[in-house]
Amino acid sequence: MTKSELIARIAERNPHLYQRDVERIVTNIFDEISKALGRGDRVELRGFGAFSVKHRDSRVGRNPRTGASVEVSEKAVPYFKTGKQLRDQLNGGDDGEGDDDAS
């Protein structure tokens, strides 16, 4: 499913909304998440998952082709952790508790 298919599916279920508005809503959601991560904030959507920013220290990497070592500077990368409910759903179960992670 692509973003435009997602928009089409939502629009189909909401005939009272203009497709253009559905498009703005869907775009807005992902923009807000991106913006929050850009600020270094975390986005937690219970049941679905949590987006956060992880820091990677600088390290010495290697050019795989030439073997030359290069300094890879410290950076921040996006990270997604699947929510417990979704993780359970993926594995066909609703095996209630048993995990310490609530996100």
Added chain:
Amino acid sequence: MAETITRAQLSEAIYQEVGLSRNESADLLEMVLNEITDALLKGEPVKISSFGSFSVRQKGQRIGRNPKTGEEVPILPRKVLVFRPSQLLKARIRQGHAEAARAQSGTPGASQNAPST
């Protein structure tokens, strides 16, 4: 300091942007998450351009170890959700991070990985 954004702030953003009622904004956010979940449960990957893609990966069984006791325990085959951020999202985060580092140290260009943008 880093804050945590939840459904409340996301639906507030929809409310501000489109002018639907707060209730309907919250419902639409939920609907979007549900559509994504449904697609993933069907094994369908979800690709959101300029954001990233979600896909389900099947993991085989392997032997794990209880790190506390050293005891071997089988980890059963399972499905995991993988999120691959888009280049754009990665760049945005790298840039935000570099800017924050610069602001903190107060010396422009203190961070060696200042993006060229």
